Each structure stands twice: as C-alpha cells, then as structure tokens.
Amino acid sequence: MIFDAVATAEYIAKQQLRNGCIPHFEDAVADPWNHVEAAMGLDSVGHHAEARRAYEWLMSVQRPDGAWAAAYRGDVVEDHTLDANFTAYAAAGLWHHYVATSDVSFLERNWYGIDRAVEFVLALQTSDGAVLWARDAHYEPWPLPLLTATSCIYLSLRCAVAIAETVGDERPDWELAADSVASAIRDPNVTWADKRRFSMDWYYPVLAGAVTGDDADAVLASRWDVFVVEGLGTRCVSDRPWITSGETSELILALDVAGHKDEAEEMFQWLQHLQADGGGYWMGANFPGAVVWPRQQPTWAAGSVLLAYDALERATATSGFFRGETFPEPVSGLVDPL
Numbered sequence: 001m002i003f004d005a006v007a008t009a010e011y012i013a014k015q016q017l018r019n020g021c022i023p024h025f026e027d028a029v030a031d032p033w034n035h036v037e038a039a040m041g042l043d044s045v046g047h048h049a050e051a052r053r054a055y056e057w058l059m060s061v062q063r064p065d066g067a068w069a070a071a072y073r074g075d076v077v078e079d080h081t082l083d084a085n086f087t088a089y090a091a092a093g094l095w096h097h098y099v100a101t102s103d104v105s106f107l108e109r110n111w112y113g114i115d116r117a118v119e120f121v122l123a124l125q126t127s128d129g130a131v132l133w134a135r136d137a138h139y140e141p142w143p144l145p146l147l148t149a150t151s152c153i154y155l156s157l158r159c160a161v162a163i164a165e166t167v168g169d170e171r172p173d174w175e176l177a178a179d180s181v182a183s184a185i186r187d188p189n190v191t192w193a194d195k196r197r198f199s200m201d202w203y204y205p206v207l208a209g210a211v212t213g214d215d216a217d218a219v220l221a222s223r224w225d226v227f228v229v230e231g232l233g234t235r236c237v238s239d240r241p242w243i244t245s246g247e248t249s250e251l252i253l254a255l256d257v258a259g260h261k262d263e264a265e266e267m268f269q270w271l272q273h274l275q276a277d278g279g280g281y282w283m284g285a286n287f288p289g290a291v292v293w294p295r296q297q298p299t300w301a302a303g304s305v306l307l308a309y310d311a312l313e314r315a316t317a318t319s320g321f322f323r324g325e326t327f328p329e330p331v332s333g334l335v336d337p338l
Contacts, residue, residue: 001265001268001269001309001312001313003268003272003309004279005044005045005306005309005310006045006279007278007279008041008045008279008280008281008302008305008306009041009042009044009045009046009047009279009302009306010279011278011279011280011297011299011302012038012041012042012047012050012299012302012303012306013042013047013050015299016050016053016054017074019057019060019074019075020053020054020055020056020057020058020060021035021054021057021072021074021075022034022035022038022039022054022299023073023299024296024298024299024300025296025297025298025299029071029072029073029078029079030071030072030073031070031071031072031079031086032058032068032069032070032083032086032087032089032090033083033085033086033089033300034298034299034300034303035054035058035300036054036058036089036090036092036093037089037093037300037303037304037307038054038299038300038302038303039051039054039055039093039097039303040092040093040096040097040303040306040307040318041302041303041304041305041306041307042054042303042306043096043097043100043101043318044100044306044307044309044310044316044318044319045306045310046100048097048100048101051097051100052097052106055090055093055094055097055106055110058090058093059090059110059113060075061075062113062116062117063082064116065082065116065120066087066113066115066116066117066118066119066120066121067082067087067117067120067135068082068083068086068087068090068117069081069082070082070083070086070134080136080137081134081135081136081137082120082134082135082136082139083133083134083149084120084121084124084131084132084133084134084149084153085131085133085146085148085149085150085152085153085156087117087120087121088117088118088121088152088153088156088157088160089152089156090113090114090117090156091114091117091118091156091157091159091160091163092152092155092156092159094106094107094110094114094159094163095159095160095162095163095326096159096318096321096326098163098166099317099318099321099326100316100317100318104166104167107163107166107167108167111163111164111167111169114160114163115164115169117160118157118160118171118174121153121156121157122174122177124141125177125180125181126145126184128180128184128187128190129180129181129182129183129184129187129190130145130150130181130184130185130190130192131145131149131150131153131181132144132145133145133146133149133193144191144192144193145184145190145192145193146192146193146195146201147185147192147193147195147201147204147205148195148198148200148201148204150181150184150185150192151185151204151205151207151208151210152204152208153181154178154181154182154185154208154209154210155207155208155209155322157174157177157178157181158178158209158324158327159327160174161174161175161178161327162326162327162328165328166328181210182210185205185208185210185211186205186210186211186215196238197237197238197239198236198237198238199223199227199234199235199236199237199238199247199251200247200250202219202222202223202226202227203219203220203250203251203254204250204254205219206219206220206254206257206258207250207251207253207254207257207322209257209322209323209324212258216257216258217258220254220255220258220260223238226238227251228251229243229287231270232270232273232285232287232290233245233247233248233267233270233271233274234247234248234250234251234267235247236284241286241287241288242284242285242286242287242293243284243285243287244283244284244301245271245274245281245282245283245284245301245304245305246283246298246300246301246304248267248270248271248274249271249301249304249305249307249308250304250308251267252264252267252268252271252308252311252312253304253307253308253311253322255267256308256311256312256322256323257322257323257324261312264308264311264312265312268308268309268312271305271308273285273290274292276297279302280297280301280302281297281298281301281302281305282295282296282297282301283296283297283298283301307321307322311323
C-alpha cells in the first residue's frame, strides 16, 4: 500500500503540547482515550520519545482514585465525568508502548498508576460482567453499561493482565474480570444503553477480540449494509449521511482481526480520500459527493489510521496488537465464543 505514515505521525507530533498532552487538534481539549490513541499511532511509526511524553503527561494528571477526567485543556479539567473506558485505555496504550520499545522500566515506573486505574474500572463492573459507563461529577455511577465501552475495556483488561505479568505482579482477579466482561458482551440477555445507531456498537466486540471466529463474521455481516458506504468508508451513525475516518479505520482493524485482510486493505484505500495536506486526516465527509465536514483534522483520527496501516503491513512489533498476538499468553479460562 502507498501511504506516508511518517507524515501522518509528524502531523500528530506537531499538535502535541510541550507538557506531552495531545489535544484533539490545535486549541482544542484533550481526552484520555483519544490522547492514548494518538500516542499509539506515534509508537507504531517509531516516534517513541513523543509517545513516552504523552504517557508521562497522562500519568501526571491521574486522580488519586485511579481515574482520569473526561476532558482537559492543558492540565486543567474541563469535564469532570470519570469515564471507565477512558481510564482503562491507559493500560492498552502502555502495553502497546512496551511492545514497541521493550522498555520494561517504563512499565515498572507506571505500574502503580495502571493498578489504580484498573481497580477504579472494576469497581464499576456489574454482576453480569458488564462495566457501567462512568461516574458523574458527584461520583454517582451511570445506570447502564455501553457495549462499545465495555468491549474496549475487555481489550484494555487483557493489556493490564499482560503488564502485570511482565512486571512480576500478576493479577488473576483481573483475568477473571476479563472473562466475565467477555461473557457479558456475548450474552444476548445483558441490557445495554441503546446506542445501536452508532457503528461502534456494531464492530467493537470484534475489534476488541471479545467475539471471534464465525460469530465475528456474523456480527460484521449483520449491519454491513447499514453502515458501510461503498468506496467511501463507514458511517458514524446509521441515520446520517456522514462517513468518518476514525470509524472507518477501526472497522478496518475489526476486519483484520476477523481474518478479512483483503477487505481491510481495500477499505484502507477508500479512506485516503480523507487525507489532508500535511499528513492529517479530515474527521469525515458527507455523501453523496464526499464533501469534507467538519473542517477538522483530529489527532485521534490520524492515530487510528496509523494503527490500521500498522496492522495491515505486518512489519512492526506492534502490528499484531489488535489481533491479540502481543500478549504473553491467552487470558486464562477465557470462555469459548458463543
């Protein structure tokens, strides 16, 4: 594939603040999840120093209870919601950084932060295994879990288990928690907040590795015609004529995870109509006509494009991250797919 990964990584690096924070774009807020996604993109292209600074900033603003606020402007909290998925994703980012660099000392220095983050997240796990979305500004838990968020938390818990094993402080209870999260994702009787109009609710169980094999194929086929616009990409929501670079990149990863590399590569070529001058990617475009909207180039979109490219190229240590190839061993006792 013809793609200038270095230019896209340099676009992210140019948006990074001196303190290491990676905002959505210039003069915008940052949130922990998208900050980590951009940092992972940097690591996939070898910008390890910038990624390290990003994680150092993230750990510097971690709350005593292990969580992160939902949005920051510099070091100042702008949204006090404590999102469980945002908090868990730090483990995914740090494990990805370790896979990219083999820097065990960096994992060790940040182990306490990961330990606290995971414990915050698991305190929101329900009896059926799902994880409530967040705590509000009054520290009250959200009443229902989100399927997308719980799926991503499953991936992050697997990364946290791998970190624990690597630093020599294994957490078998986290493995059991990951098992129960996976079971909840596969259980048709679990009640989720209704976000079915969002494409992320469709593909994330596959992307995160919670639904595999024939079941993954069935999931991807089930709403393909609802969300995928041939030649352009993936809708963000089912009822709007708007395809986005972030969701398209993530669907590419989900296709690759499910073993459909050829289809993923074809979709990656579709994605290139959203590339902007300077290596960034437009957030999305309306159709028909592929008219760019809004005129924003988010760092997390660039990061997700880099992660999709990395997975498809099979050329780096991190390329198998979403396929589950970087974990020391499978999560013990993992329930077989339905």
